[in-house]
Amino acid sequence: MKSSFTDTASGAVTATDGAGVLSAQAAAAASRRAEARADIARRVRAWIIPVVVVLVILVVWQTLVAVLKLQPYFIPSPLRIASTFKANLRTICDNAVPTLAQAATGFAIGNGLAIIMSIWFVHVSSARRALYPLAIILQSIPLVALAPIAIVTIGNGFATKVVMTAIISFFPTLVNLMRGLASVDTNMLQLFQSVDASRWDVLAKLRWPTALPYLFAGLRITASASMVGAVIVEWIGSDTGLGYMIINSTYQFNTPLLWASVLATSLLVLAVFGLVVVVERLLVPWSRSTNIGA
Amino acid sequence: MLQRFHRSEKNAGVGTAFGHADPGSLVELGDVGLTYPTRPPLHALEGVSISMQQGQFVSLIGPSGCGKSTLLRIVAGILKPTEGTVLVEGGSPIAAQRSHRFGFVFQDPVLLPWRSVQENVELLTELVDLAPHERHSRARELLELVGLRGCESFSPDQLSGGMRQRVSIARALALEPAILLMDEPFSALDEFQRELLNSELLRIWVERHCSVLFVTHHIEEAVFLSDTVMVMSPAPGRIIERVPVDLPRPRTDAMRVSPEFLELRRYLREVLIH
Numbered sequence: 001m002k003s004s005f006t007d008t009a010s011g012a013v014t015a016t017d018g019a020g021v022l023s024a025q026a027a028a029a030a031s032r033r034a035e036a037r038a039d040i041a042r043r044v045r046a047w048i049i050p051v052v053v054v055l056v057i058l059v060v061w062q063t064l065v066a067v068l069k070l071q072p073y074f075i076p077s078p079l080r081i082a083s084t085f086k087a088n089l090r091t092i093c094d095n096a097v098p099t100l101a102q103a104a105t106g107f108a109i110g111n112g113l114a115i116i117m118s119i120w121f122v123h124v125s126s127a128r129r130a131l132y133p134l135a136i137i138l139q140s141i142p143l144v145a146l147a148p149i150a151i152v153t154i155g156n157g158f159a160t161k162v163v164m165t166a167i168i169s170f171f172p173t174l175v176n177l178m179r180g181l182a183s184v185d186t187n188m189l190q191l192f193q194s195v196d197a198s199r200w201d202v203l204a205k206l207r208w209p210t211a212l213p214y215l216f217a218g219l220r221i222t223a224s225a226s227m228v229g230a231v232i233v234e235w236i237g238s239d240t241g242l243g244y245m246i247i248n249s250t251y252q253f254n255t256p257l258l259w260a261s262v263l264a265t266s267l268l269v270l271a272v273f274g275l276v277v278v279v280e281r282l283l284v285p286w287s288r289s290t291n292i293g294a
Numbered sequence: 295m296l297q298r299f300h301r302s303e304k305n306a307g308v309g310t311a312f313g314h315a316d317p318g319s320l321v322e323l324g325d326v327g328l329t330y331p332t333r334p335p336l337h338a339l340e341g342v343s344i345s346m347q348q349g350q351f352v353s354l355i356g357p358s359g360c361g362k363s364t365l366l367r368i369v370a371g372i373l374k375p376t377e378g379t380v381l382v383e384g385g386s387p388i389a390a391q392r393s394h395r396f397g398f399v400f401q402d403p404v405l406l407p408w409r410s411v412q413e414n415v416e417l418l419t420e421l422v423d424l425a426p427h428e429r430h431s432r433a434r435e436l437l438e439l440v441g442l443r444g445c446e447s448f449s450p451d452q453l454s455g456g457m458r459q460r461v462s463i464a465r466a467l468a469l470e471p472a473i474l475l476m477d478e479p480f481s482a483l484d485e486f487q488r489e490l491l492n493s494e495l496l497r498i499w500v501e502r503h504c505s506v507l508f509v510t511h512h513i514e515e516a517v518f519l520s521d522t523v524m525v526m527s528p529a530p531g532r533i534i535e536r537v538p539v540d541l542p543r544p545r546t547d548a549m550r551v552s553p554e555f556l557e558l559r560r561y562l563r564e565v566l567i568h
Contacts, residue, residue, distance in 0.1 A: 187400040194391055197421045209408045286407040
């Protein structure tokens with residue numbers, strides 16, 4: 001071996017032994033640490049402004065309600081909503097469980113089917129040509145229009161709600177994943193084909209990892225959509241769940257409880273969304289550099 | 295231990311099986327043409343004949359859109375010509391591809407971001423089910439060859455463009471190909487990186503005793519690297535000039551400003567412009 005060269009982003013380090021490589025490694029590690037610090041500072045800055053804005057809105061809201069002497073059944077103050085939330089925490093939790101359960105079941109079924117279908121579509125072009133347009137058309141039917149049909153045909157139970165949330169979860173993931181599985185680099189595919197790689201290897205080692213950021217873009221959408229879908233289905237026909245609480249407190253003119261239920265729903269949606277983001281960071285650490293749909 | 299397939303043995307066998315083929319000839323293109331059946335027909339390549347010998351470094355140079363990358367893909371068996379014959383080591387390009395005689399390096403390094411540098415180099419050996427210890431040791435050896443010892447566990451996005459292209463060269467060599475097919479591999483790099491990698495490529499070429507078919511639109515690079523520079527015309531692509539580069543080897547950076555070098559560069563420039 002004559003000499004080795006290591007070119008770093010900042011220029012070139014020429015070395016006659018491994019020392020240059022080692023110093024390049026140290027430099028890379030140091031720059032990564034500096035980057036991590038800058039990243040934290042950026043994130044803190046990104047959080048401060050929205051938090052301040054929300055606080056200001058809450059203070060103005062509280063003041064307006066007090067000054068204008070607005071009745072709680074019309075618009076409750078933030079503190080009133082908070083105390084109602086606290087007083088009814090037990091009821092809220094009891095109702096959150098069925099909503100979460102049906103959203104999670106529908107989410108799992110819908111996304112599972114979407115994953116299977118998109119892999120099938122990518123490999124069997126006749127299946128894709130026959131069914132994909134149909135899927136796009138079905139996607140355009142609004143959920144609120146579909147819910148009564150599902151209730152009439154399947155009934156008013158858990159199954160209907162799961163079917164509805166599954167349908168909601170299915171399409172965004174299908175569309176995203178199809179795009180992801182097809183988005184492999186042509187040259188990379190040629191490289192796989194040049195060694196006669198099996199379809200399984202192409203899927204497992206190329207298509208699937210390439211598509212993971214797209215899959216998570218779909219999961220992020222469907223995580224919150226399945227929660228919203230579950231709540232909507234509960235409005236139309238249910239005697240339990242957060243959707244039921246929202247409708248029931250409206251009928252009873254219990255406006256503080258209505259707001260508390262809405263608050264609980266949005267907190268849950270945020271939590272579910274956050275969970276998907278955390279899982280994505282763990283499973284797809286390279287996707288932050290690709291940044292698809294983010 | 296990397297040179298397991300001894301090339302001269304293999305070629306002797308091929309030479310006797312295909313009596314008409316020159317035993318030393320690595321790539322033979324006879325009157326190759328490619329016409330796309332559009333209306334009107336699109337002539338991409340016309341009457342291209344190339345004979346490339348074992349161990350040679352040959353560059354294809356031409357204006358963009360002249361079909362030089364297309365020609366590279368025809369040699370690789372990825373595209374089929376509509377006219378003419380293609381022989382690689384006396385057989386079909388497909389057969390050569392099946393027995394892993396080609397190593398590909400593209401303009402973009404196309405590394406898999408979820409794999410470490412070492413795992414990227416191991417990709418092809420993994421796909422052909424080479425034993426794990428064998429592919430690990432090969433990858434380490436190749437990373438050392440391309441000057442990336444110590445970077446095995448890095449992820450590709452921690453590397454500079456030049457380093458990524460080195461990884462891609464190491465990956466291309468992992469199956470011990472007879473011929474490296476390189477499609478403008480350094481055109482995304484700055485001049486400094488390009489010259490550095492030019493010298494590195496020549497060192498690798500000598501150490502690995504392979505042959506290189508190199509597509510570029512960079513005149514100086516073609517002169518510096520090649521034994522022969524094939525100049526192509528604008529579409530439909532034809533070989534309009536074969537320019538032997540008789541600069542001594544090993545080539546050094548000092549040669550880039552020698553009168554012979556500059557004369558070759560001037561001459562190629564003239565051929566390309568007219």
